[in-house]
Amino acid sequence: MGDPGLFKLQFAPFSSALDVGFWHELTQKKLNEYRLDEAPKDIKGYYYNGDSAGLPARLTLEFSAFDMSAPTPAHCCPAVGTLYNTNTLESFKTADKKLLLEQAANEIWESIKSGAALENPVLLNKFLLLTFADLKKYHFYYWFCYPALCLPESIPLIQGPVGLDQRFSSKQIQALERAYDDLCQTEGVTALPYFLIKYDDNMVRVSLLKHYSDFFQGQRIKSSSFQSVEVLCFRDRTMQGARDIAHSIIFEVKLPEMAFSPDCPKAVGWEKNQKGGMGPRMVNLSECMDPKRLAESSVDLNLKLMCWRLVPTLDLEKVVSVKCLLLGAGTLGCNVARTLMGWGVRHVTFVDNAKISYSNPVRQPLYEFEDCLGGGKPKALAAADRLQKIFPGVNARGFNMSIPMPGHPVNFSNITLEQARKDVEQLEQLIESHDVIFLLMDTRESRWLPAVIAASKRKLVINAALGFDTFVVMRHGLKKPKQQGAGDLCPNHSVASADLLGSSLFANIPGYKLGCYFCNDVVAPGDSTRDRTLDQQCTVSRPGLAMIAGALAVELMVSVLQHPEGGYAIASSSDDRMNEPPTSLGLVPHQVLDQYEREGFNFLAKVFNSSQSFLEDLTGLTLLHQETQAAEIWDMSDDETI
């Protein structure tokens, strides 16, 4: 590495060569491991003595820099460094670089004095790296330092520098190659940063620094009585398949007559920036990264930042990996999808049978005016397309299909029974292949079938519905897993009933005892669209409401997913919405579930084609109505007697 001056020994400083892989790895470490930890980190670089002439001496750091046990690349020499990665640009700017350099120089000095450097000369290859990673912009700021101890006086050259081939015969050069290779092989490395050499016309020997005494003992040492030392700057190049060390440089220096002071000499080594001034260097990786990967990393970043300090226990993977089925791609569906994107959810599927109309885009934030032209694109497909446009890393699909509904007959009008059967099968498959089912439709009865299927398949259901200035956001109870070998009997019906008898009205309610959207209803779902005036349709709500409900629905899902028991998480009774007596929860759908699991589509077809009374008979609502009516009559007679 010596680049000789005219008469005095001078050093060519290392140029830092920080690979893109290094910055990526730093990004990952910072995000997932260091987070807010600013403590110095051990890192590792390497340099190569076989570069073509004219190239600066480079100290390279790549993705492996953070793995201290990673092998050094072939024919390269390792360098050990310390990374100071700051949390803020401000502390990067105000870091005490003088102090850092002094500390590093002192460590080198101590390793020389103690002999540790002889034992492990890599200690001399020490470097510092001060960084600030702006992970939002993919801008990386850094200072690199390769400390060089400044001896109190300059070192005069006695001889040289000359090329090795001017001093050594080709036989000697070959002997050096052999000796060097043998030593490397013995040491199990492919390059040695430092080694001892002794030679005469007939032989060349090399050895490790730590064998100094033995190696030179009884030998005639070139250069008289340690007043001077001959230095070989070993270069080991391969050009066009042929090895070449002949261009190594050799020279002789006069050793300084310094008193062995215990104090560390002054040191220099902070690298100048690209402009040649004393300032930090900056790398802008956003320009050279694949924009789509950049988008993915950036989205992850915001999420991971939550884990650094605010919610260290947040299990992001549980959220990001969840597969969400959105039934309804209207006002609620669009807002739920947007919030899921914000949470980094990668798998979103829409189901809707409507087309985008002109009033939609201002309230349904996945659509634009263009989508309304020519009769309007199908919502489910357009919504999936839009998610891809927002974030190419998402896996979004859309199914333009109807959900069969109670009281909406399927065996006449336009929809055939066969189509309904296919729709049910499709819906069953979709629910099966997703983890969380969002009910975001604009009618009550369209929520019925998916609620039943999802309950049967033990999927988490999140339900949101809008009024004018009210809304419901709820999770459905998650039934306990089916008992093996218990036949077709729905296990929850009896179990839940028994459990509920013993539970206090205001006790915390476990997830499997929670009900569904229809549990508190006293009217079974039927066709609610037949006789609605325009202003009774669900889009007549305060415009801000869908955003609030959509956002809360996703936040509810995230909270449930974070619970160790997931969908079985206990509903806190401190929540006002839970002050309903739990005995009325969780009972109604079980008869339905039982029938669905036993009879499948035949049962469903009956529901679609029948009047409300079919479901009301099945679930006992008819009985309830009769009893209520009886009670009312009783009350009236009671009044009359007064």
Add this chain to the structure above:
Amino acid sequence: MGDPGLFKLQFAPFSSALDVGFWHELTQKKLNEYRLDEAPKDIKGYYYNGDSAGLPARLTLEFSAFDMSAPTPAHCCPAVGTLYNTNTLESFKTADKKLLLEQAANEIWESIKSGAALENPVLLNKFLLLTFADLKKYHFYYWFCYPALCLPESIPLIQGPVGLDQRFSSKQIQALERAYDDLCQTEGVTALPYFLIKYDDNMVRVSLLKHYSDFFQGQRIKSSSFQSVEVLCFRDRTMQGARDIAHSIIFEVKLPEMAFSPDCPKAVGWEKNQKGGMGPRMVNLSECMDPKRLAESSVDLNLKLMCWRLVPTLDLEKVVSVKCLLLGAGTLGCNVARTLMGWGVRHVTFVDNAKISYSNPVRQPLYEFEDCLGGGKPKALAAADRLQKIFPGVNARGFNMSIPMPGHPVNFSNITLEQARKDVEQLEQLIESHDVIFLLMDTRESRWLPAVIAASKRKLVINAALGFDTFVVMRHGLKKPKQQGAGDLCPNHSVASADLLGSSLFANIPGYKLGCYFCNDVVAPGDSTRDRTLDQQCTVSRPGLAMIAGALAVELMVSVLQHPEGGYAIASSSDDRMNEPPTSLGLVPHQVLDQYEREGFNFLAKVFNSSQSFLEDLTGLTLLHQETQAAEIWDMSDDETI
């Protein structure tokens, strides 16, 4: 209008010709006036007797149909009708058309019997229109009926029908033209639906039906003793500039020998549909409307539906016409803009100086992946573009500019004092030209300058800010209008202080006594960005939060705008957030306001370039800190004596 059969009198029914303008006007009436009112409405149509041969007889309804005093188009005859517009498709389908027809026929019959039809023959031109307007899809369903009374026996033709030119000499035809025109002129109309005619070889006379007795008195009446009557089907065509009534038809019918029964005869008249069957007609206007106008109407629809039943007192115009300035086009800005669009706000202006980065689109719902490429588009401009894409009717603009901030010096670094002066002027102009200012930035100190300017200009300020799982949405107090001639002294300082002394801590607080974002702070705004780690930046929040806060900010604005006193509306003390003692509200900014109004930019430049202590000195916070410290010391000494 007679279309003679071979031997018997037959009538060609009117074809309904419902103009696009009619449906548009019906839409407006339904939205703004009728709403849920299903009561029958008087409407008006007309027909023309000058069409070219081969065209069906059309009864036209256009936009003017709802204005009973609107003039009938030249040379057209009026028809009066009744509109039955139903609220639902279901009641349209189940309407009792037989009954409606019977009622109308009976009215005609009664007007004949009473002689009212002689007095005003337009009563005979009666029609019915039964409609259902699906304003969401711009589909209009209708049944049209022109009631025709069915006489108990058929009416034989005695003579004719022949063209008028076969019966009249050209001299007679000219005489008829003159007589008709004279009668029209006398009556002040350009056409007569019915008139009497008598003629001989030398003269033609015409008169109104009501003059029947006088007109025919002492005249030789053509056709003997009322057993028959000659009928002229008058056609009044202009072809190639020349008038032509010669193709009118004339024939003679034998009058039926019916007993004058008091009962109304049977009637027919419901029009067949386009397929020739007995079913309703449907017009799909969405296809022929300008898509942009269609989008505007559709957006209005959802809003107007709110006024029908849910909030009849809602003054939409106050919301739709408000001009909103959004300072910040990030997570909050995008969500606020989306909600404003939902409320039909037409004037939205963005200010931001950032570019769209890869992490933005999943949380900032006005941007997409494409917007991030090449370093990213400026947010303010991209946001405005997106609003136009969502809804072409919006007036959206973006200003890519910085907002000068306290503690962010302007007289060195990249930003020159001159640029800051321009930025301040620009901001002042923008605030001046808008009604509501939204503070949606990601730092505390960037809210300072617009808060001061907006307070000085008495603009309503809505402020939203996010934490990780907390947020603030508030309105700033709206200072009372400046007193004329009171000089530069800020009137509120003294007034408010005095007022506040007398007010209870928990009384309702009038809008002019409310404070601003900085009022409760004990630290003046300074540079908060200098030393923030990545996870301390504002985007590290639960992803659903910005949607909730953005939506609430707009709903708050709407609620304030709906209050009769607007920004001076009282803040309800039942709201938990208002349980702060009001004496601490409204005091801090007044000194600042006073200085700003007196010194303008010179004062601002001092604020930008000074450390926090400048503002803290000015507003008395320094004193507060000192007093607090003194109090703390006192407390400590107090403890020590125990």
